[in-house]
Amino acid sequence: MNETPFFFDGNGYRLFGVVHDPEVKGNSLGFVFCHPFAEEKLWTHRVFVNFARILTQKGYHVLRFDYMGNGDSEGNFSDSSVETCLSDIQSAIGWLKANRPIQSRLGLLGLRFGATLACMMAERALDLSQLVLWEPVINGTRYMKEMLRINLTTQSTVYKKVLYNTETLVSMMESGQSVNIDGYEVRWPLYHQTIGINLSDESKRFQGPVLIVQMNRKPDQGVGRMQPLADCYSNATVSIALDEPFWKEIHRNYARADNLYDRTIAWMDNR
Amino acid sequence: MKQVVSPIMFSNNNGRRLFGMLHEPDSKIKTTAILLLSPGVKSRVAPHRMYIKMAERFCSLGFAVLRMDPEGLGDSEGDFDEELIADVYASIQLGRHIEDTMAMMDWLEKKAGISRFILAGLCGGAITALLTAEKDPRVHAILALGIPCVMSSSTADPTKYITQSQFNSIRHKYLCKILNREAWVRFLSFKTDYKLLLKSIFQPFRRQIRVLKKTTPVNVAPTNRDIQINSNLNPHFHRAFYQFITKNKMLMIFSGADRLYWEFEEKYMAMYGPLITAYATNYSIYIVKEANHVFSFKEWQEEMLLHSVKWLSTIDG
Numbered sequence: 011m012n013e014t015p016f017f018f019d020g021n022g023y024r025l026f027g028v029v030h031d032p033e034v035k036g037n038s039l040g041f042v043f044c045h046p047f048a049e050e051k052l053w054t055h056r057v058f059v060n061f062a063r064i065l066t067q068k069g070y071h072v073l074r075f076d077y078m079g080n081g082d083s084e085g086n087f088s089d090s091s092v093e094t095c096l097s098d099i100q101s102a103i104g105w106l107k108a109n110r111p112i113q114s115r116l117g118l119l120g121l122r123f124g125a126t127l128a129c130m131m132a133e134r135a136l137d138l139s140q141l142v143l144w145e146p147v148i149n150g151t152r153y154m155k156e157m158l159r160i161n162l163t164t165q166s167t168v169y170k171k172v173l174y175n176t177e178t179l180v181s182m183m184e185s186g187q188s189v190n191i192d193g194y195e196v197r198w199p200l201y202h203q204t205i206g207i208n209l210s211d212e213s214k215r216f217q218g219p220v221l222i223v224q225m226n227r228k229p230d231q232g233v234g235r236m237q238p239l240a241d242c243y244s245n246a247t248v249s250i251a252l253d254e255p256f257w258k259e260i261h262r263n264y265a266r267a268d269n270l271y272d273r274t275i276a277w278m279d280n281r
Numbered sequence: 282m283k284q285v286v287s288p289i290m291f292s293n294n295n296g297r298r299l300f301g302m303l304h305e306p307d308s309k310i311k312t313t314a315i316l317l318l319s320p321g322v323k324s325r326v327a328p329h330r331m332y333i334k335m336a337e338r339f340c341s342l343g344f345a346v347l348r349m350d351p352e353g354l355g356d357s358e359g360d361f362d363e364e365l366i367a368d369v370y371a372s373i374q375l376g377r378h379i380e381d382t383m384a385m386m387d388w389l390e391k392k393a394g395i396s397r398f399i400l401a402g403l404c405g406g407a408i409t410a411l412l413t414a415e416k417d418p419r420v421h422a423i424l425a426l427g428i429p430c431v432m433s434s435s436t437a438d439p440t441k442y443i444t445q446s447q448f449n450s451i452r453h454k455y456l457c458k459i460l461n462r463e464a465w466v467r468f469l470s471f472k473t474d475y476k477l478l479l480k481s482i483f484q485p486f487r488r489q490i491r492v493l494k495k496t497t498p499v500n501v502a503p504t505n506r507d508i509q510i511n512s513n514l515n516p517h518f519h520r521a522f523y524q525f526i527t528k529n530k531m532l533m534i535f536s537g538a539d540r541l542y543w544e545f546e547e548k549y550m551a552m553y554g555p556l557i558t559a560y561a562t563n564y565s566i567y568i569v570k571e572a573n574h575v576f577s578f579k580e581w582q583e584e585m586l587l588h589s590v591k592w593l594s595t596i597d598g
Contacts, residue, residue, distance in 0.1 A: 011358060015288035015300055026288070028300070028356055052323050059356060081326055082288075082302055082333070164578070168538050168571050170453065193329025193577040261435070263322070263366045265353075 012066065018075075018105045021097045026082035027075030027105070030062045037069035039139070040112040042102045044124035044131075047147075047157075048087075048194040050257040051080060054121055056265040057256060061119075064271060068278075071110045075102045088188050088195035092127070092203035099131045103138075115139045117218075119274075122257050123147045129209055129239075132216040140281070141220040142274055145257075148239055150207030157191045164190070210238035220246040221277045223270060225253045249273040283307045284340040293352055293384045300356035301325055301349030301385075304340040313397040313421055313596070314345040314389050318382060318406035321370055324355030327403055328575040331582065335401070338586050342593060344399075347389055351381040370433035373405040374515050375412075382413040390419075397421045399596060401589075404429060404541070404574070407533075408515070414529070415521040422530040422596050424589055427541045427574055430549040431513045443480070446543035452481040512548050519553055526557065531564040532592040534585055536572035565592070 012031040017024040043058055045051045062072040077098045079087035099118070106112060117140035120128030125146035132141050147153045158176050165172050174182070179189045180201070188195035220243045224236040229252060240246040251273045256264035285305045290298050302325060317332045319325060325348035326332055336346040352359035363369045382400065389395050399422045400410035407425035414420035443451075455478060458464035467473050525531060535542035557564075567588050572581035 011298065013298075013300075013356070015290060015356065017288070049328065052326065052328065055324060055355060056322075081330070082286075087330065164573060168573060170457065190578050193331070193575060193582075195579060259366075261365055261367070263361060263363050263369050265361060 011063065018101065020078055020083070020101045021094070023078055023084040025075055025078065025084070025098055025101060027073050027102065028062075029106070029110070030066045030070075030072040030074070031110070032069045032071060033066045034069050038111055038113065038115055039069070040071040040073070040106050040110055040116045041065060041119050041142075042099065042106055042116065043072060043074045044099055044118055044120035044128045045074070045076065045080070046122035046124045046257055047153075048080075049192040050122055051076075051124075053259065053264075054257050057267045057270075058121070060266050061271055061274075064275070068275075071106065071112060073102055073106045086195075088197050091197075091199035092130070092207070093199070095127050096131055096134070099127060100135065103131075103135060117141060119144070121145065123153065126150070126207060126209060129214075130207070132218075133214060136215060136217075138216070138218060140218050141216065142277075143220065143222045143239075144270060144274075145223065145225045146209060146236075146239065147207075148209045148236075150204040154201055154205050157196070158189070160191050161189055164192075210242055212242065214242045214244075217244055219281060221274065222246055222248045223273055224248060224250050225255065225267075225270060226250055227252070227254060247277060249277065282309070282341045282343065284337070289347075289349075289388075291384070291388050293381050295352060295359070297352045297358040299349050299352065299358075299381060299384070301347060302336070304336045304346040304348075306340055306343050306345070309343050310345055310393075311343045312395060313399055314347060314393070314395045315339050315399045315401055315424075316382065316385055316389075316410075317346060317348045318400060318402035318409045319349075319351055319354055319378065320403035320407075321373065321405040322354060322366065324350045326355075327406075329577065331403065331576065334582065335586065335589070338590060339593065342590065344593070345389070345393060345395065347385055349381070349385050351378040365435040367433045367435035370405060371435075374408050374429060374432055375517065376409070378405075378409045379413045379416060382409055383417050386417065386419050399424060399593070401425070403427055408518075411521045411525060412517060414525045415517075420525075420529070423525065423532070424592065425531065425533045426576075426585065427535055427539055428533055428545070429541050430515055430518045431544050432515050434513065444540065444543040444547040446540075446547065448481050450538075451477065455481060512552075514548055514552075518549065523553075523557060526560045526563045529563065530596060532567065532589070533564065534567045534569065534588060536574055536576060536581070537568050537570040538572060539574040541574065542568065 013028055015028045017026055046054055058074055062074055065072050076083040077095045078085040079090040114137050117138055118128035119142040121144040125143035128141060129143060132138050158179050162172050183189050183198040183201050188197045222236045222240055236248045240248045251269040253267045253269050254260050254262055287303050289303050290300050292298050320327050332348050336348055340346050350357040353361045361369055386398055396419055398419050400420050401424035402410050403426040407428035410423045569581050569584050576582045576585050
């Protein structure tokens with residue numbers, strides 16, 4: 011396999027990445043992968059790795075990397091925010107364009123909150139060629155509520171009661187303290203910038219093709235959940251993949267997400 | 282002390298490339314290196330980047346620290362065939378990563394001339410450390426966080442091997458919910474685990490009966506057959522643990538609210554305690570009170586790190 015781990019420059023810190031080069035004759039297409047939030051990143055890591063390997067078999071260049079304060083990149087998670095993540099994605103795009111023969115044919119692929127960030131990035135970097143959004147987090151407020159619930163669950167498991175409710179946790183962040191979510195210290199900038207996100211609230215400037223994959227356990231589950239987001243784009247396709255929510259602890263060992271892969275490859279091949 | 286962090290890769294004995302990170306102090310490097318071994322499926326980073334915090338702290342003491350992904354995990358090549366995560370955990374508890382851990386030591390020995398190692402890890406990383414030490418004399422000491430002494434299983438009845446402390450915790454949770462409307466809705470709509478509920482309620486009475494019948498623990502090691510019949514203890518655990526602590530140092534840090542601690546106390550120490558007391562100076566157990574399995578809260582992480590550093594300073598490096 012043609013994979014190289016390395017550090018590259020972020021905004022004053024080193025970002026860790028693995029670049030996957032084509033196993034067959036290159037097609038001058040590339041993807042930067044945008045990973046999910048906090049512990050979801052770890053649960054989904056192998057799904058990303060294996061999909062990157064599949065893409066190299068089809069001639070793509072892929073850069074997987076860790077945002078500042080995540081994975082092996084430098085910095086503390088507590089210093090990260092939506093803006094630092096977007097800046098890091100910009101750095102990753104810059105690196106791949108400068109170091110591989112891709113030019114303007116570069117897309118972003120994101121999963122969960124990584125898909126949210128990819129979507130936001132595409133509004134700033136309009137020269138991206140395509141977007142693949144796997145189960146994007148559409149509403150940041152709702153997502154942060156879910157995340158804070160993890161803290162409440164930890165409290166009730168450990169202390170047998172909730173000492174700090176959601177409102178108190180938010181106040182703590184606002185006053186400069188961090189709040190622990192699954193071991194990650196979240197501060198106000200990350201929280202505040204995330205709750206301001208609602209991906210489906212306005213039409214998008216990005217004109218390239220977009221694949222939005224909704225992941226369902228059952229075929230009839232939440233039909234149309236991603237349609238409001240698709241409606242914001244001029245050229246978006248919604249596809250449903252029957253897969254389990256592998257971004258959290260489940261009984262299955264989810265190193266591959268075959269339905270998700272198939273949907274995505276089919277869309278790429280059709281283009 | 283400044284440190285240099287570099288990505289590394291090399292091939293294991295199966296010809297699979299393994300990826301990892303090497304933390305090196307920029308001066309006064311010790312002659313013993315530390316390997317942080319993958320916990321379950323969370324790879325070289327570990328939950329909430331715990332291994333990065335540990336590596337930075339240990340490297341500042343002068344240790345070179347290597348964090349690698351074994352075959353099939355993280356960025357490394359290879360695949361796991363197991364469909365269920367419990368079966369992956371079971372394979373690790375039986376030594377899946379021993380060969381790769383030895384390959385990591387080989388690599389460091391070749392690169393830096395280091396031939397003495399402290400193996401450290403959380404959960405699956407801790408049991409990998411112990412099982413590797415049984416096969417490789419280069420392992421000088423072990424730092425085990427939440428070491429599992431039992432076997433995971435995707436087929437066993439999950440209520441069969443629950444410890445007394447787990448039952449107490451579960452019973453307490455049910456009692457707290459007795460006035461909770463949602464809990465009653467779950468109960469009446471058949472969503473409650475009735476078996477677990479009933480077992481947790483009646484377990485204290487059953488225990489009383491068992492205490493009346495029970496004789497004192499024997500001072501000879503139970504056989505593997507005894508273990509298979511009576512508990513879900515890892516059949517390799519006692520042998521590897523006993524062999525290691527007779528000659529080497531080992532620190533076990535447990536989280537106070539973790540079933541793995543209860544299992545160690547109630548399943549291992551209750552049965553084997555008398556056999557290992559002679560070596561009590563070689564191993565120590567430290568409990569981070571209230572902490573959960575992965576030391577989520579930063580005060581728990583800090584306590585774990587401080588105690589680890591204190592113990593490392595007693596190890597000849």
